[in-house]
Amino acid sequence: MSMAFQYQEKKSFMHDVDPITKIVWMICISILVFIYETAIPQLVLFVITLATAFILARLSPKFVLRGIWIMLLFSIGFFILQVLFVPGRTQLFSLGPLRIYMESVDFATAITFRILTIFTTSLVFVATSDPRDIVISLTKQLKIPYRYAYSIFVALRFVPTLESEARVIEAAQTIRGVGKQKGLKNKVENIKRFSLPLLMGALRRVRITANTMEAKGYGAYSDRTYIRSIKISKKGIGFVALWMALTVYLIVLKFM
Known part of the structure; x- marks a missing residue:
């Protein structure tokens, strides 16, 4: 889908x-x-x-x-x-x-x-x-510096990834019997239970991306070449x- x-x-x-x-x-x-x-x-x-x-x-x-x-x-x-x-x-x-x-x-x-x-x-x-x-x-x-342009690329890549992870978290919680429940107090608990794993996953992905870019020397040069035109x-x-x-x-x- x-x-x-x-x-x-x-x-x-x-x-x-x-x-x-x-x-x-x-x-x-x-x-x-x-x-x-x-x-x-x-x-x-x-x-x-x-x-x-x-x-x-x-x-x-x-x-x-x-x-x-x-x-x-x-x-x-x-x-x-x-x-x-x-x-x-x-x-x-x-x-x-x-x-x-x-x-x-x-x-x-x-x-x-x-x-x-x-x-x-x-x-x-x-x-x-x-x-x-x-x-x-x-x-x-x-003529925008590629380091700034790449931030847009990362954002566009992360949005669907976070959406996919949100669906996985929701499905996992439903299987374990802690899905959505009615009531104001339960809704607050649902948001807390759902948002924390998503936030931790996002932070982990950001750290991995940053380490990968650092290891590859991203941003070390003022310009770079591209295969696509x-x-x-x-x-x-x-x-x-x-x-x-x-x-x-x-x-x-x-x-x-």
């Missing part, structure tokens, strides 16, 4: 373009979601992002939902709080002493879709970009040029 926020090796348009192109695409999306404050533009951007995930990246709806479900739950709670407590002028209806305004609903909807759009673009980037290609693109094309393709240039032109046009149209 594939895990969320892990590179998915397959053939698609987004898999074929280089990481720098996708970073520029993410920046364009981020700029657009922050210059608009109403619900309709945010909904359009979210639909475009989902279409990119489903069509251009060929990610399944199940995979995307598994990647954003936590943020989706957070966004729903955030939406309810914003609707209830953000003031407005045009009243839609009332719930006892609470008054629901059109402006608060529009603002809450816009913020909710903004969060989901940014999170979904990150999911598309991670799922379609080989961590090795990200490091090479950052060091060769953006990353080039910006014509389709990548066309894709990023389209998004940059669209972003500039919408910014000018917004503030004219």
